[in-house]
Amino acid sequence: MIKQDTLENRTKIAYLAIGSNLGNRLNNINIAKAKLEFQNIKIIKSSSNYENLSWPKIKNPKFINIIIKIETFLPPEELLKKCNKIEKELGRSRTYKNEPRTCDIDIIDFDNKVFKSAKKDHLNLPHPELTKRNFVLLPLYEISKKWIHPKTKIKINELISLLNADDLSAIKLV
Numbered sequence: 001m002i003k004q005d006t007l008e009n010r011t012k013i014a015y016l017a018i019g020s021n022l023g024n025r026l027n028n029i030n031i032a033k034a035k036l037e038f039q040n041i042k043i044i045k046s047s048s049n050y051e052n053l054s055w056p057k058i059k060n061p062k063f064i065n066i067i068i069k070i071e072t073f074l075p076p077e078e079l080l081k082k083c084n085k086i087e088k089e090l091g092r093s094r095t096y097k098n099e100p101r102t103c104d105i106d107i108i109d110f111d112n113k114v115f116k117s118a119k120k121d122h123l124n125l126p127h128p129e130l131t132k133r134n135f136v137l138l139p140l141y142e143i144s145k146k147w148i149h150p151k152t153k154i155k156i157n158e159l160i161s162l163l164n165a166d167d168l169s170a171i172k173l174v
Contacts, residue, residue: 011071012111013044014079015144017127017136019065019104021054028090028103029066035086036070036105041079045069047139052171055133060100064174067108067139076110080123083107108136112150126150131159134167 016036020028026049037043047067054060072079083105090103108127115125126149130136137160140147147156160168 009073011042011073014070014072014076014110015108015140015147016068016070016083017065017104017106017108017139018068019063019135020102021061021063022100022102023091025064029064031090032086032103032105033068035089036068036082039082039086040072041074041082042071043068044071045143047142049174050135050139050171051174052135054100055135063135065135065139067136067143069143076107076113076115076125077117077123079110080107108140109147109150112148114151131162134163134171137163138171 018029018032020026020032022028029049033043033046045068050065051062052065054063074082087101087103087105092101092103093099106127107123107125108130110125113125115123117123127136130140131149131152131154137156141156141160145156148154149156149159
């Protein structure tokens with residue numbers, strides 16, 4: 001019998017970013033959340049819905065994004081596989097980088113760890129672009145005001161203060 005309190009079997013806290021800029025964006029996000037829970041991934045908190053320009057191609061349709069705080073027994077690469085499977089089930093294709101998509105699920109932070117996959121262009125934690133993205137930082141702050149970047153040790157409110165005024169004014173609650 002394996003004890004639940006052993007390090008490798010304990011639940012881990014992670015933050016996921018979910019976004020959509022094709023189809024019924026809110027419905028796509030809600031379906032993604034339901035599919036995560038169906039995979040025994042417990043959603044502890046969910047941010048409000050934020051609408052923002054597509055990044056980095058602002059001419060693409062606008063995104064709706066959220067951040068969720070989850071609890072999971074999965075290791076990070078298994079969680080990524082589940083997220084990619086859900087994206088595909090919701091109709092995401094990966095023809096070219098930053099294309100419009102029905103669903104995008106990114107692991108932002110996993111158990112406050114720094115992790116780099118051995119596979120090229122695979123999983124890097126915390127998410128390498130999170131400090132540049134208003135649509136990650138603002139909803140993350142909403143649900144975790146004391147979050148600290150695992151690698152740089154910079155507090156979330158300080159990261160937000162580094163965003164430029166255009167980034168801050170380009171996002172709104174919906």
